[in-house]
Amino acid sequence: MTIGIVIVAAGRGERAGSPQEGPKQYRSIGGRPVIAHTLETFLNWHRSGPIVTVIHPDDEGLYAASVSTLPRAKDARTTFGGDTRQRSVFEGLRALAGTGATHVMIHDAARPFIDLALLDRIAAMLDAGHDGVLPAMPVADTLKRGGADGLVHETVSRAGLYAAQTPQSFALSEIRSAHEKAAALRRDDFTDDASIAEWAGLPVALIEGSADNIKLTVKRDIEMADERLSRQEQRSPLPDVRTGNGYDVHQLVPGDGVTLCGVFIPHDQKLSGHSDADVALHALTDALLATCGAGDIGDHFPPSDMQWKGAPSRIFLEHAARIVREHGGTIMNADVSLIAEAPKVGPHRETMRRNLSEFLDIDMERCSVKATTNETIGFVGRREGIAAIATATVVYVKD
Structure with missing residues (x-):
């Protein structure tokens, strides 16, 4: 209906x-x-x-x-x-x-x-x-x-x-x-x-x-x-503004490319994971769920459930956005920082932002994607994995 x-x-x-x-x-x-x-x-x-x-x-x-x-x-x-x-x-x-x-x-x-x-x-x-x-x-x-x-x-x-x-x-x-x-x-x-x-x-x-x-x-x-x-x-002079944080990391293994913010980028490695391993969308999903105390991505989409094997991570993000709105929230801003030595994110940043705008149903100006390297230090520096940190800002209203 x-x-x-x-x-x-x-x-x-x-x-x-x-x-x-x-x-x-x-x-x-x-x-x-x-x-x-x-x-x-x-x-x-x-x-x-x-x-x-x-x-x-x-x-x-x-x-x-x-x-x-x-x-x-x-x-x-x-x-x-x-x-x-x-x-x-x-x-x-x-x-x-x-x-x-x-x-x-x-x-x-x-x-x-x-x-x-x-x-x-x-x-x-x-x-x-x-x-x-x-x-x-x-x-x-x-x-x-x-x-x-x-x-x-x-x-x-x-x-x-x-x-x-x-x-x-x-x-x-x-x-x-x-x-x-x-x-x-x-x-x-x-x-x-x-x-x-x-x-x-x-x-x-x-x-x-x-x-x-x-x-x-x-x-x-x-x-x-x-x-x-x-x-x-x-x-009640102060609005109910809440900020949620999310962090995720996936291992890099031999492959033909990675998916980040819903964009497939050809590469000589891929991210290992139960779904499409989109580390950016996973982190942002957790950030949104955090604003209304709704657990984390694993609570809603457990890796033991085979229906999510290879699933596009936009499903997880859109689910989190629905939960936020059901709780009376309006998503005001979404910010993702990717930490990777390779591949280069810069050429794909605007497409990634457009994807976030579409998945979350908010204006593109409210979506930010940034990338940095780990200066060859640690597992990211050794190109063993890619990490993402996400922040979401949501304004809630009472019924």
Whole structure:
């Protein structure tokens, strides 16, 4: 199952203040635009598939500026929305065509406090076979029905009543068909996607939402969100930045070449090992695992397991990167130092950096590869082996 994400950000937000202040999803809370907080959560969620942000045609510049500081913002594509939220969602669903997504989470950009735990609970419901999942909170306030005369006419029982939240999640083909049917009939009066699903006969399961998952609607909501984040920053001024180190060495034996950072370099020797013996990627794998206390490469890929015999070491590195992201980490930097008398690494350095960028899904400027000799001293100096030292920097956020 692949879960695509549609973030709805095409609205004008008329109730959130004057037009001069701009749409609410681009207002600043905690020093960053609302939409940056929202998008970052989905970028950091380990089960996010293709992400589509639906924006207004006039907001391309605003959107680009708002997400420019997010390390993986390029992973989210954009499409233009319509004149209603319903139409905008439909455009987002259409943009997921051909991406491989089988399910979709549809989320309001103006809900910046969505957390990873709620996303995991919704995904578990989808895994269990539900075609529609709605996070919601039981209504706690006493409800009154008023009349045109301005008087209370009755007290409405709140039993079985819920306040709907997003992301509202569905089997992609089912909700897209429901939207297509509504569009064909010119039905544009649905207030959310769950109501379209109900109208189309798609069962929607309820799941407990989050009290923090509020929608910023009016100006005071934005001010309160900013105050909340400012208080959090005052209580916790230091980011959770962790650095992991890794070291590995492999013996050189007669052969036809070595693989370093995923690059095969012809040579009169090869590295001995159970996998492809890529000493650089092994060291970097350990460095990443160290940032979240997840053991070392041998715990995850024991050399006694024959399925890893001759395996490309990118498998190990990508596995470690997934574990980091599952723990709420964002990989900020990867640095590898190779210690070898031969072969020469310099001519291959840029290709190695590109490989690290691809394997870790981070910008190439965050990837460094260096090489040095051991000045003919020790086992490296005698060309008996190659060593690697790696350092990884990861920023973690709490759910």
